């Protein structure tokens with residue numbers, strides 16, 4: 001019996017010392033000390049031992065058990081210490097390393113220009129509104145006095161979702177949404193993205209932004225339009241800026257005009273920036289066509305209004321003297337950081 005116990009002990013100790021994980025140790029504990037373990041089976045075979053020898057054998061089994069348990073415990077602690085030490089070594093923090101810099105984003109030139117435009121018009125009592133980018137033909141064309149066979153439709157070729165729904169070619173449709181709300185007077189600007197089937201080059205993009213503007217009230221005249229847009233130009237490009245209105249045609253305004261501002265580089269003398277013109281075109285505008293008012297339920301005998309549309313990219317390019325529109329869409333941080 002003693003030999004059997006010694007053998008169990010030797011084997012157990014060897015296994016314990018050779019094991020390198022907590023799982024293995026536990027396995028050994030179960031195999032030897034557990035209910036069905038080797039040592040327990042020795043106790044079970046006590047019935048074969050002579051009654052007078054039983055206490056002695058019992059004592060021996062208990063001694064072996066304690067010894068194994070002690071070694072198990074000791075080995076476990078040693079292993080845990082070694083693991084903790086290894087972990088500490090692996091987790092060393094070098095406090096002298098330079099900190100990781102958080103890359104902070106930057107406002108896009110378009111955004112800066114838009115915020116400037118919004119600031120100016122909000123200062124004049126305008127509301128900033130938005131309209132849908134995916135639009136019905138009615139709002140983009142029809143209600144703006146551009147019927148199905150109008151040549152302006154060809155000029156503003158765009159992306160159709162189906163025959164009746166398209167990506168808007170201009171923000172002017174927001175005028176119609178605002179008029180349909182039925183609340184007068186209207187004094188709004190509507191910035192937003194619009195789309196045209198244009199090839200990408202330095203001055204064209206299939207998608208860019210406009211800021212639409214509209215005022216509808218009693219007794220609104222072309223003088224209001226001129227005064228408002230002249231003030232806008234001064235705020236945007238400097239107090240010395242002069243404006244010039246050239247007759248133009250837009251189906252939804254009558255009369256219509258394009259507005260030029262004196263070149264803010266040369267003050268109007270003519271330079272490379274304004275291609276020797278002294279003037280730079282910045283927007284389209286006009287008095288809202290009576291038919292357009294009427295289609296949206298506003299009586300043109302009682303109310304009148306003016307409207308305008310500014311290309312946002314055009315303003316950003318001019319203000320920051322950027323010579324290629326594509327730069328605005330590439331989102332190269334080295335470019336964006338400059339503004």
Ligand code: DAH
Nearest residue numbers: 170172284285286307308309
């Ligand atoms: N929607 C016009 C365009 O895309 C710009 C424009 C011109 C808007 C005159 C207006 C306006 O509101 O009155 O070219």
